[in-house]
Amino acid sequence: MPYDLIVIGSGPGGYFCAIRAAQLGMKVAxxxxxxxxxxxxxxxxxxxxxxxxHASELYEESGLLFDxxxxxxxxxxxxxxxxxxxxxxxxxxxxxxxxFLFRKNKIDTFRxxxxxxxxxxxxxxxxxxxxxxxxxxxxxxxxxxxxxRLPGIDIDERRIVSSTGALLLDKVPDxxxxxxxxxxxxxxxxxxxRLGSKVTVVEFLDRILPGIDNExxxxxxxLMEKQGITFKLSSKVTAVDAADGKLKAxxxxxxxxxxxxxxxxxxxxxxxxxxxxxGLGLEDVGVKKDNKGRVVVDAHYATxxxxxxxxxxxxAGPMLAHKAEDEGVAVAEILAGQAGHxxxxxxxxxxxxxxxxxxxGKSEEELKDSGVDYKVGKFPFTANGRAKVNLQTEGFxxxxxxxxxxxxxxVHIVGADAGNMIAEAAVAMEFGAAxxxxxxxxxxxxxxxxAVREAALAVDRRAINM
Ligand SMILES: Cc1cc2nc3c(=O)[nH]c(=O)nc-3n(C[C@H](O)[C@H](O)[C@H](O)COP(=O)(O)OP(=O)(O)OC[C@H]3O[C@@H](n4cnc5c(N)ncnc54)[C@H](O)[C@@H]3O)c2cc1C
Numbered sequence: 001m002p003y004d005l006i007v008i009g010s011g012p013g014g015y016f017c018a019i020r021a022a023q024l025g026m027k028v029a030x031x032x033x034x035x036x037x038x039x040x041x042x043x044x045x046x047x048x049x050x051x052x053x054h055a056s057e058l059y060e061e062s063g064l065l066f067d068x069x070x071x072x073x074x075x076x077x078x079x080x081x082x083x084x085x086x087x088x089x090x091x092x093x094x095x096x097x098x099x100f101l102f103r104k105n106k107i108d109t110f111r112x113x114x115x116x117x118x119x120x121x122x123x124x125x126x127x128x129x130x131x132x133x134x135x136x137x138x139x140x141x142x143x144x145x146x147x148x149r150l151p152g153i154d155i156d157e158r159r160i161v162s163s164t165g166a167l168l169l170d171k172v173p174d175x176x177x178x179x180x181x182x183x184x185x186x187x188x189x190x191x192x193x194r195l196g197s198k199v200t201v202v203e204f205l206d207r208i209l210p211g212i213d214n215e216x217x218x219x220x221x222x223l224m225e226k227q228g229i230t231f232k233l234s235s236k237v238t239a240v241d242a243a244d245g246k247l248k249a250x251x252x253x254x255x256x257x258x259x260x261x262x263x264x265x266x267x268x269x270x271x272x273x274x275x276x277x278x279g280l281g282l283e284d285v286g287v288k289k290d291n292k293g294r295v296v297v298d299a300h301y302a303t304x305x306x307x308x309x310x311x312x313x314x315x316a317g318p319m320l321a322h323k324a325e326d327e328g329v330a331v332a333e334i335l336a337g338q339a340g341h342x343x344x345x346x347x348x349x350x351x352x353x354x355x356x357x358x359x360x361g362k363s364e365e366e367l368k369d370s371g372v373d374y375k376v377g378k379f380p381f382t383a384n385g386r387a388k389v390n391l392q393t394e395g396f397x398x399x400x401x402x403x404x405x406x407x408x409x410x411v412h413i414v415g416a417d418a419g420n421m422i423a424e425a426a427v428a429m430e431f432g433a434a435x436x437x438x439x440x441x442x443x444x445x446x447x448x449x450x451a452v453r454e455a456a457l458a459v460d461r462r463a464i465n466m
Contacts, residue, residue: 003029003136005335006122008114008280011039012321013312014142015098017328022105024336029134030107031114031124037098040144040313041321044164047094049187051087052167053352056194059083060354065391078195080172087167110134115281116141119307138307138335141287141295142328143280145273145313150179153240153269159247160240160267163188169266172196177249177264179237181208183351185270186224190353192266193229200230200262202237204254209351213363213412215398220357220414223394240267275314290316300340301331309335323347346429350419355395358422361410361429364400373403377435377459379451381415383466386446392416397455399425399435406434406459413452421449435459 004026007014015037018028036043062076102109112126116139125131147162149155157165166188172195178185181203193199201208208224208231209217221231234254241248247267252259275294282289288296288304295310297303303310309331312324326342333340351357367374380396381387395415401408411425428438438456443449457463 006136007140009142010037013324013328016325020329020332031110033113036095038095051090052191060194141310146276148272148274173266178268180271202232206234356418358418359412377455379454384451397451399455401435
């Protein structure tokens, strides 16, 4: 019997879509080419990177802070193999969770690479070469993204690695060269620095973390430098010589000029990700892509071919798991005749370093560029009681509110646990809150979240603890 829906790809976009569609009464099939479900996020992205960030943060903290708190554990010793096992067990639990949810929601799963043979028809080729064709009223492309590569620099996932190899190293590299100061480079650079590497980050632009509020980035870069990470901005790596068992990276100024050579034991290429549509047969069925290889969709996630939809990293927009998840839910609801919708103005963005960066809404630069008149409220964690007692005083909260209406337009946090705190700002913005609404909301004491309230009070120059 044909399905109502075939979802190709079981990452956060695909598996959320499949489950929501099943909840709405659809008969759903999921096609996945990898051994486990969960896509990039659960297998080689969000989950394993956060496991290593968490473990390496505790490792560093136990050496630096425990003593100050009267906890005598001696110098921490690293058992990297055990740390990797801890990470793998976390991944295993998560991917098994997706398999359980598929069973629970009576979703059929097909192991193999899916190819759209025609609208309504997906051919699945299993690892042993066997193929079968399944049919459905609608097909969702949720095939995600793959590592973006640099011409002339071959990733072998041992010494020249992508994020995937950087999550698997069996030895702490003495010198790690990170190409690209984006989220993934800074998160994985932080992991290996904490475990003992000397980390240098080379970035083509004159700033780190493009897209994030400038003031936040400036303070964050200083904090990273204090922790021992070296940045070479406005620079590009043009070649990595891997002869003689050593890696020698050639680094040139972005604007041109004399090159220098930097020795490294491992090079991490983290210049971004590219949409993945290989083998899907999109050209044959006429699904249009843009000049960046992303599947083109309308506001309802419909591609140029009726009955074929796309969501997640494979379409335009921030490459984030929660964006893919929300699109998965939205398209399932649209197909069920409901009003599925994603508010792209309120998608939080988090960098899970220490301290974390979290933001939602517009940066100051974006507001200036679009000529919006705004007010700023800022509050530093040095003035927050809980941050002081926890020895977590780095960073600040910044709230940007419309000068005329007081509506919250953007919230930016650098600080411990910023990723959890930003959810409050996202809810407030989703409900169209004014900074006054956050300022008037009773926040629990003593928590870091009081800094969010104080920043809201500071919009109107009435912060209490400053
Ligand atoms: C190191 C790293 C850390 C990250 N950390 C975060 C984070 O902390 N927070 C966050 O929000 N985002 C993070 N991301 C990004 C996040 O992983 C992606 O945005 C998210 O996984 C995209 O989901 P998706 O469903 O679109 O695609 P994916 O998760 O990429 O899933 C696509 C799936 O489709 C399958 N597939 C592809 N083609 C076919 C085919 N033809 N047939 C069958 N199956 C196919 C793939 O095997 C894969 O399982 C991180 C990424 C990386 C690499």
